[in-house]
Amino acid sequence: MRLPAGREPAPTLRTGAGLDILPLLISAFALAALLLGGFVVVAPNRLLSGTPLSLWHAAGPGGAATMLAILGAIALLAVCPAFRFQRVLIGLAAGALMVLALALAGMAASEQAAAAGRLTRVSLGAGFWTLFLAGLLLLADCAEREPRRAGKALPLLATLIGLAALLTSGRLAQLSLAREYAVRQQAYWDELVRHLELTGAGLALALVAGGAIGLMAYRRPRRAGPVFAVLNIVQTIPSLALFALLIGPITLLTGLLPGLRQLGISGIGPTPAILALGLYGLLPVARGVHAGLSAVPNTVVEAALGMGMTRRQxxxxxxxxxxLPTLLQTLRLTLVQLIGLAVLAALIGAGGLGAFIFQGLGQTAADLVLLGALSAIALALLADTALRGLTLFLVRRPAQ
Incomplete structure (x- = not known):
């Protein structure tokens, strides 16, 4: 099959014999982790270390056989000759693997809680996390290499629907992670909203200032070098150090101008966090805007000038x-970066999902740490996926 001019085939790891190496390696790695690592960990309470249970003991012969059957199906699809819906089927099998793993872990937690009492805590083990990560990697591989938009979206949507149905069904209530959430349910949503507010405010600051800097660098190329050199210096400052460095100047400023305190501005809290996030977002936004605008051919700009357009037009x-494609990619990368950095805002009293991480570290409660960390990871993945989908929707493909 000949491809249209200007289009390159998607890179693959398929050998000449039809073997697709990546899904085969991932499924083999997941199988080894299940056989060698504990699927869940049972502890007498939330603070003491627990005993790992294998998939066979945690989920029983039926659950283990079903899990192995899905891994076998993925491996079989990987060694089959290429056919039209192969990537979609591998993605759907990967999603089923993730949903089934979580369902079996919830079932094991319910059985252990009923047998050993309410103080017993059942955490997710290394085998579970390896299996879940394998499914996530297979989903990402499907979305990257599947050429059709519907084929990219179907496995992802099916997985999200399955996970959402499982999370709202109550079958995971006895997992230690779910019990940590139940104890702090209102505080969790408050901190999640605070995390989104910090990230959104920092992103808005970075987009406005960074966009203006990128546009200035495009219009005045001689100034681009010194400007980007300064932004590079800001980017090299350790994130935690930058959060702390802003406390002193803001505290001094509020001392000189007491009226700022009535506006909620103080040296401890969201103000230095938002400023730090905005500063960290300046370089990727400025470089992305500059690169995107510079990629537009000069002949197009000259044609627009010849038509009588103003600079603003x-x-x-x-x-x-x-x-637009470069600008959307810049937005996606900057947003994901700021979601992760906003975790550190809890150290200066700004709140956010990082509050659970540092509380868990102080209490040596691993599942409380995971509650904050996994929420931040999920938030970043959702933002990345949503902006990728928006890019696919807004950016038209070249005419074929």
Missing amino acids: IVHNTLIPLA
Whole structure:
């Protein structure tokens, strides 16, 4: 099959004999982890170490056989000759693997709680996390290499629906992670909203300032070098150090201008966190805007000038539409970066999901740490996936 001019085939790890190496390796690695690592860990309470249980003992012969059957199906699809829906089927099997693993862990937790009492804590073991990560990698591989948009979206949507149905069914209530959430349910949602507020405010600051810097660097190339050199210096400052460094100047400023305190501005809390997040977002936003605008051919700009467009019209009607793929990618990368960095805001009293991480570290409660860490990871993955989908929707493919 010949491809249209200007289009390259998607890179694959398929050998000449039809063997797709990546899914085969991932399924083999997941199988080894299940056989060698504990699927769940049973502890007498939330603070003491527990005993790992294998998949066979935690889920029983039926659950273990079903899990092994899905892994076998993925391996079989990987060694089959290529056919049209192969990637979609592997993605659907990976999603089923993730949903089934979580369901079996919840079932094991309920059985252990009923047998050993309410103080017993059942945590997710290394085998579970390896299996879940394997499914996630297979889903990502499907989305990356599947050429059709529907084929990219179907496994992901099916997995999300399955996980959402499982989370709302109550079957995971006895997992230690779910019990930590149940104790702090209202506080969790408050901190999640605070995390989103910090990230959104930092992103808005980075987009406004970084976009202006990128546009200035595009219009005045001679100033681009010194400007980006300064932004590079800011980027090299350790994140925690930058959060702390902003406390002193803001505290001094509120001392000189007491009226700022009535506006909620103080040296401890969200103000230095938002400023630090905005500063960290400046470089990727500025470079992304500069790169996107610079990629637009000069002939297009000259044609727009010849048509009588003003500079503002050229930016809004010509440069931004043509640079949209790069700009959306810049937005996606910056947002994901700031979601992760906002975790550190809890150390300076700004709150957010990082509060659970540092509380868990102080109490040596691993599942409380996971409650904050996994929520931040899930938030970043959702943001990344949503913006990838938006990019696919807004950016048209070249005519074939």
